[in-house]
Amino acid sequence: MSGHTRFDLIILGAGPAGSAAAHVAARTGLRVALVDRRAFPQDKLCGGGITGRAMTVHERVFGTLPPPDLFTTKPDFAFYAHGHPLWAVQDAPPMHMTMRTGWDAALLGCALSAGARDYTGHRVAAIDTGGPAVPVQVTLESGPTLTAPALIGADGVNSIVARALFGRAWEEDQIGFGLEVEAPPIDPDAPVRIDFGAAAWGYGWQFPKPGSTTIGVGGLVARNPAMKATMAAYMDALGVDPDRVKVKGHHLPFGRFRRVPGKGAVLLAGDAAGLVDPITGEGIAHAMQSGALAAEATVAALAEGAPDTSLARYAKALRPIHRSLAQARAIRPIMFSPALRKLFLKGFAGSRRMRHDYLRMMAGEAEYDDLIRQLILRSPRYAGRALRGAFSGG
Ligand SMILES: Cc1cc2nc3c(=O)[nH]c(=O)nc-3n(C[C@H](O)[C@H](O)[C@H](O)COP(=O)(O)OP(=O)(O)OC[C@H]3O[C@@H](n4cnc5c(N)ncnc54)[C@H](O)[C@@H]3O)c2cc1C
Incomplete structure (x- = not known):
């Protein structure tokens, strides 16, 4: 594969934000390139806790609820504080727990069915975010250079699009970090467990799923200099044998969102725009919603022949999410x-x-x-x- 391939919109990242953006843009007839270095299905480190909010957004963006076999649903929660039981409830608004392998693949499937061109499994060699009347160019390691008048950076917390626009993807003193393991399954009737105090400026979680139990701690990096020890203590408290699990970690934008989520025709969505809730760590709902809003803003701007107006439209549409995060x-x-x-x-x-x-x-x-x-x-x-x-x- 080589040469130039022209599109109306390039979307970098095919997680929840990118697939939502691609679905919304492609179904209006735009020629959309959806690029991801991951080949799907592939796991992404995440608790996989899908809230009612995420379900509602999914239905609004993709036109249907996700297939029920993707998750297990629980209305039972047990809250702890510093190791002591705080409160338990059996009839809460439910949490739907999934594994990101299946969830992300299903969203990507929706985007491709809507007509987005599949460039997953392709690494980016170079990116030029263009400028007024200068198209965006994304060159793939596999050869081709994709060009388009607009770009959506949905490439996660370490976004190369955010770095290209602003020099860095996140601020050291604002970033969060989460550690997780997939432990053997526990009692299927066990509640969703939330542990306040398991990490500083964050919390711990135990999500029982059919094939495994997702256990993790997350919090602000600046307040948790010894996160590995924090995770070890949490696993010990939950009786997890450290020799039977693999601890993995990932940053999450757990502090300030980007007040200016892009430049001209280049927009940032999801984690790339810092849209993770700074208390609960929930990011999937806002990722899908912001991806959809970024796509709608781009569609409207291109329809008027004014790609550079995308940012103003998108920033306005994002206000309710920004307000909630603030x-x-x-x-x-x-x-x-x-x-x-x-x-x-x-x-x-x-x-x-x-x-x-x-x-x-x-x-x-x-x-x-x-x-x-x-x-x-x-x-x-x-x-x-x-x-x-x-x-x-x-
Ligand atoms: C430990 C942990 C637990 C979490 N638990 C939950 C939870 O239970 N519920 C919840 O709602 N949220 C949770 N989150 C947050 C959630 O995972 C994110 O907010 C969500 O995945 C954001 O979606 P996104 O599409 O913006 O980014 P991502 O899901 O990160 O997707 C970004 C995509 O971009 C691709 N990409 C990155 N760089 C490049 C590149 N250079 N070139 C090409 N492609 C690239 C990646 O491969 C990836 O597919 C958790 C996060 C962590 C770290």
Whole structure:
């Protein structure tokens, strides 16, 4: 394969953000190239926790719910704090747990059925993000150079598109990191387990699935200098034999999102745009949604013959996601800072309403507004202090 191949839109990355973008753009008739260095199906390190929010976004973007055999669904949750049981619930809004191998392959299948051209399993040799009236060029190691008036960087937390635009993919003091293992399956009736305090400015999780149990810890890198030891302690607490599992790690954009998610006709979506919830670590729903919004913005800009207006359109469409992430950042200190955590745990253990709002927020049935309201109602002085700290960059 060599030579130039022209498209209307190149999408780099075929994870949830890229496949959503490709599906939405290709079904309008755009000529779309979907590039990924991974050949699918292939695993991606992730808890695979699909919330109600992600289900709703999937249905909106792809027109259907995902095939039910991709996941197992549980309404039972057990919350722990620093190793001690905090609260258990059997009828929460459910969590759907999947393995990314099947999930990502299914999304890619949707994108290709809509007409996107498949360049998965191809590494990028060079990228030129173009400029006003200068097309984007992506040269693949396998030979061809793809050109298009528009590009969506959906290439994850270490995005080469973000690096090409802004010099770096993420800020050292804002980035998160997660470690995970696939452990042998446990009791099929076991609840989804969440451990506050298992990692600093983060948490631990145990997701029971049919063939395995996904166990992990994640939190801000800057607050967890010994994450491997943290993971070892968590596995020990859950009775996991370290000789029977392989620990893997991956960064996650767990802090500030990119306020300006691209430049001209080059847009960033999903993790590349920093759209992971800074409290729950959920990223799949916002990845699919932002991918779809980036595609819609590009389609509209190209239709008017003005590819450079893509960013303005996309930035406007992303506002609700940015607002939700900003709110999560604002209340994160209340949940995670050692000084204020007691307040949160006390509130969580003592207030049915707060627990209810937390679960609804996790499921995508509510936004952070409701949780903030509960925190302020329960302890206006502490909440006010934390929120002021967060908005001043704390
Ligand atoms: C330990 C851990 C646990 C998590 N658990 C959950 C969870 O339970 N639920 C949840 O909602 N979220 C979870 N997340 C977050 C979630 O994994 C991400 O937010 C989500 O995958 C983002 O989707 P994306 O499409 O933006 O990026 P990705 O899924 O990372 O996809 C990016 C794609 O780009 C490709 N790519 C990267 N670089 C290049 C390149 N140079 N050239 C070509 N292709 C490239 C990659 O191969 C990949 O296919 C977790 C994250 C971590 C690290």
